[in-house]
Amino acid sequence: MSIIQFKEANCKSCYKCIRTCDVKAISFSNExxxxxPEACILCGKCTLVCPQNAKQVSSDLPIIEGYRKxxxxxxxxxxPSxxxxxxxxxxxxxxAALKRLGFAHVEETAIGATQVxxxxxxxxxxxxxxxIITTCCPTSVMxxxxxxxxxxPFIAPVVSPAVAHARMMKKAYGDDIKVVFVGPCISKKQEAKTxxxxxxxxxFEELKDWLEQEEICISEPDENPAEMHETVSRLYPSPGGILxxxxxxxRGNYxxxxxxxxxxxxxxxxSIRDYNIGGYFIEMSACSGSCVEGPGLKSFETPFLIxxxxxxxxxxxxxxxPPVPSEETRTDFFAVYNRTMVHDKIPDDETIKEILARIGKTTPESMLNCGACGYPTCREKAIAVYQGKADLKMCxxxxxxxxxxxxxxxLENTPNAIFMLDQEFMVLQYNRAAGRMFDLTEAQTVGMPIELVLPAEDFELVKTTGNPVFNSPREMKDGKLSIEQTIVPVPNGDYLVIARDVTEERENHRKTEEFRRETVEITQKVIDKQMRVAQEIASLLGETTGETKAALTKLKKSIAQGDRL
Structure with missing residues (x-):
């Protein structure tokens, strides 16, 4: 896992970190x-440019706390920075402040720089x-x-000042001590890790936060400080400081x-590789301004000149x-550096052309090489896509x-009229449907108040309340045109207006209502007529039933009388 991590929730696809990374050790996929990790050299530039603060550096504070416990x-x-x-x-x-945090002893890394x-x-x-290439900057070495x-083979077989000082302290004070480097450099974490x-x-930023958390001020001097004597080595963090x-x-031989x-x-x-240059002693520092401009000094904002x-x-x-024991200690400062080359597959020209064609880049004119994706040319971006580092959509x-x-x-195929207005409700542009619906011409309409086209009431409401209006019904052209008007403020201060022609819809609705009314009237007439018929039938049925009942009663009575005879 890399020492630099990205917070997934914060990444906003701005590609600023990719543009800034000189070795393109950042991949982008799934937004x-x-x-x-195998390509990163821990310069820390991506942590400085991220506008969302989406980069975080792993902290060794838990390790230090473990030592304390x-x-x-x-x-x-x-x-010395x-x-x-x-x-x-x-x-x-x-x-003195560091000792209050629990450190047993404090010295300057520049003691090791003298020996380097x-x-x-x-x-x-x-x-x-x-x-000879210097080895003080782990990022340059990587x-x-x-x-x-x-x-x-040109890297000096010498450890960095931080490692040299750690070796000197352990030899002077015992191999069981724990050495903590305090400085501005992210890549020192890798040096310690390996x-x-x-x-x-x-x-330094972590130290500042820690001191504030413990409410410790850097004020009173240490009663027993371990100050160095070869103070010229304190120049190491500035450009040309080593020289x-x-x-x-x-330096006469180089x-x-x-x-x-x-x-x-x-x-x-x-230049050294391509032109076979020789005879140089090269002091290299990855940070512009050297270590006094290191990534761990971001929050301090001390001007470089100061x-x-x-x-x-x-x-x-x-x-x-008096001199401290470590300053007079001599030990082994030898170091071995290895080839850990990054192996990236390079596609052939035909594959690169196929990748570029997928984003419409088929002619020299379409190769904008704008660098917005983070890569200086479209070709390099295509190579990164092939290597799995980049996404086509990054263009x-x-x-x-x-x-x-x-x-x-x-816009051109929707049947709805669409207007874009400025903050003063002046027409910026409109679509073809709006021109047809309201009989507009561009020369007459663009730049004029929208109230000359659409009713003003809803616009006054939006201006007063700041709230959108949805589907507000309006009649126009002496009732010949019916619309539903929607007005939505957009974030930049402009307004989007959508007018939906509902004339036919309302006419169909009117006809439906008319048909429904006529149907109800006809139905009522049928019901009334049926009721009259039913009443007439009931009346006739009533007379017939009475006569039948009388005849049957008389018959029954006669039969009954006949039985007794």
């Missing part, structure tokens, strides 16, 4: 961006390497390992170049306290054309 001795190695995170705060004050610089000087004196494997020297990483620690005479910013690092590596000035002044301070011009085409088909 969600995701880090490709077990009673382990926790030693802090603080990067702390002056950008906490301007105006001295190292001794920061040391000496290792670089040794390599330059030996002149065995064609080029860039070479994953994307320029042929240049791995190595054994740094046990955890605490970014500043190496005397010019010691031409020295300092490069900051991932894009510039890529350009430098391209940060650089603070570093310079801090490097010129003289230390009055915004294509999706816009598709949406507009569908909208135009709907």
């Amino acid at each position: 969600q961006a995701r880090i490709i 077990t009673g382990a001795k926790i030693y802090a190695s603080v990067a 702390y002056v950008a995170a906490f301007p105006g705060k001295s190292f001794t004050a920061l040391s 610089s000496r290792e670089y000087m040794r390599l330059m004196e030996e002149k065995k390497m064609r080029n 860039l070479v390992e994953k994307y320029y494997p042929e240049l791995v 190595g054994r020297d740094i046990n955890a990483v605490l970014m 500043s620690t190496i005397p010019r005479a010691a 031409k020295s170049v300092a490069v900051d910013g991932l894009n510039r690092c890529i350009q430098m590596l391209d 940060s650089k000035d603070l570093l310079l002044r801090n490097s010129q301070k003289k230390t009055e306290t 915004l011009p294509y999706m816009r054309e598709k949406a507009e085409s569908m909208s135009n088909v709907i």
